[in-house]
Amino acid sequence: MRLVVDLNKCQGYAQCAFLAPDVFAMHGEEALIYDPCPQEEQRERVARAVAACPVRAITADGLHRAGGTQEASDVR
């Protein structure tokens, strides 16, 4: 599982840090830092964080265990 946050888009709403605190963390009041290669057991939480980000700033792949094509979750 890999992810990247478009921090130009990110508004620091901290939704992701609330849903997957081991992957996303607020650094100071507004800045987000994150682990781009989270552990497998974070999959569910990361998926929820991706879905909950109000500005769709998180792109992740490998979220769907079934494999096949790894469509990323922000495919426009």
Add this chain to the structure above:
Amino acid sequence: MSADHVERLRREGRIVIVGASLAGLRAAETLRAEGFAGDLTLIGDEPCEPYDRPPLSKSALLGMASPLRTELPRRREIDAKWRLGVAATGLDLAAKRVRLADGDEVEYDRLLIATGVRARPWFNEEEARLDGVCVLRTRQDAADLARRLKAGPRRVFVIGAGFAGSEVASACRETGLPVSMAERAAAPLVGALGGVVGAVAADLATEHGVDLRTHVTVTALEGDTVGRVRAVHLSDESVVEADVVVVSLGSLRNTEWLAGSGLGAGPRGIACDAGCRAFDFRGIVTDDVFVAGDVARSPHALFGYQFLSLEHWGNAVAQAETAAHNMICDGADRRPHLWMPAFWSSMFGVNIKSVGVPPMGEQLMITQGSLAERRFVGVYGHQGRIVAAVTFDNARWLEFYQRQIERGAPFPVEFSTPDRRPEGRQPVPAGFPDPSLPTHGPMVTLTGYSPADQQLVFHPARH
């Protein structure tokens, strides 16, 4: 170009991308997303899959991420031939061929150049080789630096207080390491954001315990008998003992491999039109060679058609998407790359974001918050228009200012904002250094073609 030709290109053409990083990968994905079904080859001199660089100076140094695990997520399958760990060494424009370091040649119908930049090394080669002297551009650099920081050096010395240098200094302080940072200008970030905002960055650094030295240059790095760096010598004659030195003096564009190719490529990057098509050295636009990302310089209608070179993550993504689209389109369907420049950084727990082109602004107005609180919006003006905005821990305002810049809204800012601070009502000089003097990696360069690269003899027309 006929529609037939484009159809054939989309169906069975050959596209080669040189530079397999952020821009290269996003371009490849866009090509497939837009229906390109032909041969796609990605050439990259790094031995690994495309990875993300911004975390290398942030979460990776803070121990939150492994510097070797920042590979970029894939937006889709790209079904490409990967040639990794091999550099492109030459380009034959006429034969449409890229030469590789291993002697191979790859033919293309369309080429995308996305070779980015590399860290500017310490100027004295012998000193640069001392053990403990680092740069930070690749994931290997980051892994090396992270390992050295973890070993608990007595002091880290950062040369150059641009964004990357300041982020390193910030990470050092957060992990409890003593750190000194030297800067030729009056303050950190001056090249990117000007002296007024730079002064805030200076206060931030010193309050967090950075030994900040401004108006100085590093003159020499001193090694011990076994070749490890031991001390840093400064132009004010002071000497600072340090066993890790991070050279953070901006970047060099990876264009040397194009020397003699006939492309308009040089130390300032590769010039292209707004559609990402590269210029040849005569200033004539090519129609099969495209550029994107840090290595490109392209004209922007909003900023006086100046050629902008942006070392911004978001630009690499947006320009790659536009270049890819244009590579497989007919003239009328092509789009200009008129992305609004934007970047972020964070240091000492403060979120710094900007839109537009701050170094273009002569004047600055604080419209929200205050410099003293280090929580503010600064708006930059050029010839009566808003050209940029920067926020310290106030990012939610940026979108609003982005629209002001897009509209060419007047400067000084006219609207009254909810909080009226004393410093907010008057524009002041933004305090950018003389652009003809070198600064440390401003991230945005407003450039003309370097006269040193001139390959043409200029003959004025006779009437």
